[in-house]
Amino acid sequence: MSTAGAGHNYLEHGKGLMSWLTTLDHKRIGLMYGIFIAFFFLLGGIAALLIRLELFGVGEMFTGAEYNKLMTYHGAIMVFMVIVPGIPAILGNFFLPLHIGAKDVAFPRLNLLSWYVFMAGSIMAVCTLLLGGVDTGWTFYTPYSIGTSGGVVLMVLAVFILGMSSILTGLNFIATVHKLRAPGMTMNRIPLFVWSIYSTAILQVLATPVLGITVLLLAMEKVFGIGFFDPALGGDPILFQHFFWFYSHPAVYIMILPAMGIISELITTYSRKTIFGYTAIAYSSLAIAGVSFFVWGHHMFVSGQSAIAGILFSLITMLVGVPTAIKLFNWLFTMYKGSVQLQSPMLYAIGFMFLFTIGGVTGIMLAVIGLDVHFHDTYFVVAHFHYVMVGGTLMAIAGGMLHWWPKMFGKMFSEYWARISYLFIFIGFNVTFFPQFILGSMGMPRRYHTYLPEYESLNQISTVGSWLIGTGFLVLLGVFIHSLMYGKKASENPWHSKTLEWQTTSPPFHENFEETPVVTAGPYEYR
Amino acid sequence: MIFHSLPARANTFMPPQGTEVASQFDTLYAFLLIASLISFIILIGGLFLFVMKYKRKSIDDKTAYITHNTFLEFLWSFIPFVIFMVVAVWGIVIYNNMKATSEDAVEIHVIGKKWQWDFLYKNGKTVTNTTDTSGNIVYSTMIVPEKTPIKLIMTSREQSDSVKPVIHSFFIPAFRIKQDVVPGKYSSLYFTADKKGEFQVFCTEYCGDAHSKMLAKVRVVSKEEYDQWLIKETEALMNLANLSPAELGKLVYQQNQCSGCHTINGSPLVGPSFKGLLGSDRKFADGATQKADENYIRASILNPNGQVVEGFQSGVMPVYKGVLTDEQISQVIEFIKSLN
């Protein structure tokens, strides 16, 4: 497609701060999310480094109370302000309309509103620091959260508002996928990234209200003393856990499904080969989304829920493992007889498969009820969810950002330094989190700010790893900044990909395509 | 502080096996580790193989156009499904063994509070955290007979109403079991310890500032030793029952670090001596005076820094509010009276 007479690209369409703050362009909104989510990632990351520093020695750098606040901020920021919104809000916003050949999302104003709501919630969450902080952990378990002092109410209201933003984004994407597909873009031709964002959107819309209600009940209990969860007032503290995980288990798929979507895109592009089992991957996303509503009890095997409930939850959880395995094998066979290029985004995709496999098999171990009784609330669980959330989602974000960077900004980046960042992050990640599986097996509980001497050396290895990860992300940041300042101009389609976003200019026009594309084939027609 | 827990079994990185269930656990875990390793090698091995074999030679490489393969896809759905179901059922069997109990199990009550574990035996004996002479915490130790089914009946409760009880979790890694301990409810935990020894107990449900210091021990002893211990403790309790309030007060005085600062021979130490205290005239740092009666002593225990006697430092004595019960305070008062 030529650029003649196409007008401005979206970055130049309107100048000045106000043109950004009032923009209805999904691409700009995606970038605005990106800037702030990156900033929150930095905050959460600093908290993580401090946590690991404390755990380097058996001595105490922070008091127990200070440590617990750090641990809460790390978890809450990373979950509610980075990993949950991350891919849909940044890359989903930017590429979903491009992927289906649309000019924008279905409700551009609602999209801008979601950003403002997200910012309001995030600012509230950070402001709780001024109220003395929050020390409940990201899970806000009752009755601890009811008895403790500090900004718990403000924090849970912030979570409520962030949830609102998540719901609005989800609604918008569902409508967009149903209504704005270009002519010829049937549901069997949408890229797998779109399928994954679509499945995620369903989860966001259906599950997030439960979180909203739960935190509201908690706030009401704290402010007005209504006894929902406090046994002293006749409430049931375990009920809170049921409510919480009824959202938060589906939420872990809100975090991973979009990442899986990115991986599907990366693997086909860098193998120059059509995806193996399009239908299986697409529908396994939906299957995961469906089943994920019925497994929340696997977080509560030792909470006192009945033995029968625990056994059923264990069996149903196993069903989630199947679609996960399907995806891994489909990606593997996409490379079979392909033309595999180890470009940095592909390295991140391979890193994802490596780490996510470990996260998956340890997930199965945790789903085995007899084993989870020992592993629950130990470092084994900490290692598991970091393997899936950081090793999975974060690796996918990094790979996706690199992959789409030339499209987003029209600039190439330094491949060499992108690979260096990958080495640091990948190696650092394993050095940090693999020892935690061993610590957990040995019985070290999570959320401990001091520990027995026998756990010391593994903790020290883990802390050293955290510095490697930190270095890796700094290098990656450097790659992006360097590219913005000095990057070579990117062509329309530097990776020779087949999906629609690569068929327009880099960066795209304000309204994405010069003329609405007409689609005649699937997204991965590499022949 | 030295913790004597048995060293982890270096070959598997697991804690020692204190029960039959622990060895069943380790077998299943080993099976899953091996199965996982094999799956990992298939997947990641395949990945490396394909990456090397199908490395890009030029940008217009022709690639095969393979959209799917129903048989393969069936295989990699069905085989994992079967494995998952097998390990799930295997895990359920172990879980049931964890819950198995018998009629004649020895019952011990466990009370979790911020931040310690108390153990209550049928004979009335309570084991709780104490402090040694240099002020270090000595964590409570639950003594149990070996090869005997034990049932723990657990709840979370606080000493005083002003503190809200929270959820704790009782975890014995060597036995591979844990169970949440919830306020307002009783939960139970079962085990039969095979081996004598001392095993670590952790709290594994986040419970606040000193969560990581909410530790305890399980000491497994022979049945004979356990019986002897019970008899000895029962006798000690019977003796206590025969003591006068003043004699009980003396025990309170000895067991709560009062004796570190207050003598009973008339010579002041960090604080005034208790000898001749009751009924004497006290002169305070701010010049006020008062006769030391029962109310004065009670107030000095509950809020020691309210009024400080001339010549002594403020802020030195710990506040005993919430530490001593009203009954114990009355006993101490009787004890002080008895020194006149």
Ligand code: HEM
């Ligand atoms: C094969 C798929 C998976 C299975 C079978 C699985 C299973 C489990 C189980 C049984 C637990 C509870 C462990 C416990 O608390 O004792 C758990 C915890 C957790 N999982 Fe997964 N999981 C899988 C994938 C994922 C994914 C994809 C994510 C997120 C991206 C994730 C995030 C988490 C988190 C955050 C926790 C711990 C939450 C907390 O207690 O703070 N898991 N997983």
Ligand SMILES: [Cu+2]
């Ligand atoms: Cu879950």
